[in-house]
Amino acid sequence: MMLKVAGLEAFYGEQQALFGVGFELDEGGVRTLLGANGAGKTTVLRALCGMVRTAGEVRFDGKAIAGWATEDIVRLSIAHVPEGRGTFLRVTVEENLQLGAMTRRDRPGIAADIDRVYEHFPRLRERRDQQAGTLSGGEQQMLAVGRALMLRPRLMLLDEPSFGLAPLVVAELFEILRQINREMGVAMLVVEQNAALALDLAEHAYLLETGRIVMDAPAAVFGADESVRRAYLGY
Amino acid sequence: MELLLQQVMAGLATGAIYALMALAVVMIYQAIDHLNFAQGEMAMFSTFIAWQLMQWGQPYWAAFAIAAALSFVGGVVIERVLFRPIHNAPILSSIVAFIALFSILNSGAGYLFDYTIKEFPTPFGSKPFLGITLISTHQAGMIGVTLGMLALLYLFFRGTRLGLAMRAAAANPESARLVGIRVGWMTALGWGMAAAIGAVAGVLIAPVVFLEPNMMLGVLLYGFAGAVLGGLTSPGGAVFGGFAMGVIENLAGTFIPYVGRELKLTIALVLIVAVLMVRPSGIFGRRLVVRV
Numbered sequence: 114m115m116l117k118v119a120g121l122e123a124f125y126g127e128q129q130a131l132f133g134v135g136f137e138l139d140e141g142g143v144r145t146l147l148g149a150n151g152a153g154k155t156t157v158l159r160a161l162c163g164m165v166r167t168a169g170e171v172r173f174d175g176k177a178i179a180g181w182a183t184e185d186i187v188r189l190s191i192a193h194v195p196e197g198r199g200t201f202l203r204v205t206v207e208e209n210l211q212l213g214a215m216t217r218r219d220r221p222g223i224a225a226d227i228d229r230v231y232e233h234f235p236r237l238r239e240r241r242d243q244q245a246g247t248l249s250g251g252e253q254q255m256l257a258v259g260r261a262l263m264l265r266p267r268l269m270l271l272d273e274p275s276f277g278l279a280p281l282v283v284a285e286l287f288e289i290l291r292q293i294n295r296e297m298g299v300a301m302l303v304v305e306q307n308a309a310l311a312l313d314l315a316e317h318a319y320l321l322e323t324g325r326i327v328m329d330a331p332a333a334v335f336g337a338d339e340s341v342r343r344a345y346l347g348y
Numbered sequence: 349m350e351l352l353l354q355q356v357m358a359g360l361a362t363g364a365i366y367a368l369m370a371l372a373v374v375m376i377y378q379a380i381d382h383l384n385f386a387q388g389e390m391a392m393f394s395t396f397i398a399w400q401l402m403q404w405g406q407p408y409w410a411a412f413a414i415a416a417a418l419s420f421v422g423g424v425v426i427e428r429v430l431f432r433p434i435h436n437a438p439i440l441s442s443i444v445a446f447i448a449l450f451s452i453l454n455s456g457a458g459y460l461f462d463y464t465i466k467e468f469p470t471p472f473g474s475k476p477f478l479g480i481t482l483i484s485t486h487q488a489g490m491i492g493v494t495l496g497m498l499a500l501l502y503l504f505f506r507g508t509r510l511g512l513a514m515r516a517a518a519a520n521p522e523s524a525r526l527v528g529i530r531v532g533w534m535t536a537l538g539w540g541m542a543a544a545i546g547a548v549a550g551v552l553i554a555p556v557v558f559l560e561p562n563m564m565l566g567v568l569l570y571g572f573a574g575a576v577l578g579g580l581t582s583p584g585g586a587v588f589g590g591f592a593m594g595v596i597e598n599l600a601g602t603f604i605p606y607v608g609r610e611l612k613l614t615i616a617l618v619l620i621v622a623v624l625m626v627r628p629s630g631i632f633g634r635r636l637v638v639r640v
């Protein structure tokens with residue numbers, strides 16, 4: 114078990130946002146966190162990365178990492194693609210990718226990985242010298258995924274990758290995510306509003322409601338569940 | 349015409365020092381969003397260190413380099429010891445800390461080196477530069493060293509990984525942490541660099557204003573003004589603002605009747621207010637847009 118979370122609580126000041134959340138993820142696995150706005154999906158990802166105050170247990174490779182600084186958690190090859198994409202707007206596309214490799218020292222490897230990201234996302238190569246702030250939303254999301262790949266991640270935390278993107282762009286992006294998972298064996302924890310999309314990508318899903326996990330089942334079971342389908346899939 | 353040119357050149361020379369102070373102010377402002385009121389006192393203290401080293405027999409450039417290096421370390425230590433612990437505190441706590449640092453350095457320098465005004469040597473001499481009477485060799489040296497520093501900083505920020513990491517940490521600390529940048533250390537590094545830049549400014553201006561604990565008061569005001577005029581979010585703008593302040597100050601003092609030495613600071617500040625009324629983020633500054 115690569116990632117194991119038990120009894121996770123998170124706090125914004127005095128406000129408690131997560132209550133005893135537990136889940137796990139295998140090496141190379143893809144799981145998704147579903148739920149309505151404000152259910153705490155983003156908070157789970159932020160808690161894993163040490164970006165909010167937490168209590169409870171987070172283990173990565175058996176190591177207890179709860180309470181670690183974000184910078185140190187990243188060094189375990191956990192790449193977080195944050196809500197809002199976290200683009201460094203005032204630097205170029207290529208510099209954004211270089212920033213993604215900030216924890217690495219192997220210059221030839223970094224250059225090769227930048228090339229590999231450009232193969233996944235040819236449009237980024239065309240715009241490599243542009244300021245990242247001039248990119249469209251879809252391109253910025255691709256840049257965010259590319260930046261995460263530069264870490265050579267073992268686990269990617271994806272926060273609403275489809276947010277604000279046109280359907281065609283979303284389809285393209287998710288196809289590339291699938292490819293990354295298959296070819297590089299990168300495990301993924303995906304938070305999505307678009308449940309149909311997420312259930313298609315993931316093998317297992319969790320449903321969050323007001324900071325608690327209320328359902329924990331394989332993706333296929335989720336898709337077949339009447340109430341979930343009505344509430345989150347819209348058919 | 350001769351007088352105008354001469355005043356412009358002299359303005360550029362003192363403006364070079366304002367530009368360095370403005371740059372130091374911006375380095376810290378970018379990292380912590382506060383103006384460092386003690387920037388001038390830090391520079392003054394660094395200058396005293398250089399002076400002391402020379403009293404102990406060090407040659408000029410060695411004293412210069414050691415003072416700048418010690419200032420860098422001092423800047424890092426000040427950030428780690430004094431400002432790291434309060435980085436999430438309300439703004440008033442920071443202001444009190446800045447004022448404390450200001451008076452500690454000011455009276456510390458007075459205690460250690462006393463308040464008598466000291467002469468400070470210049471390695472450039474004070475003959476007319478290139479045989480023309482427009483500026484002296486020291487003024488030319490001030491401009492030259494400032495431009496050299498700017499070039500070095502530009503290369504550092506544009507051309508190195510560490511420079512890129514510092515820019516990223518200042519622009520977007522949360523994202524920077526997510527790519528593994530140690531944002532706290534980048535802030536400390538910014539303080540160190542600001543302190544070293546201030547040391548250079550202090551050592552260069554000391555032959556002009558003479559060395560004493562209050563030597564940087566006026567200089568820092570102009571440096572602040574320059575930084576605000578050019579834009580606190582733009583290092584290049586701050587430098588421009590610094591040079592502009594030097595020139596404006598000199599021209600106002602020379603050509604506007606009744607202004608003279610007493611009122612030229614007032615004129616300069618009035619001008620700044622006027623600019624800020626039209627462009628609140630300074631001439632080259634970016635307006636901060638916060639997405640909600």
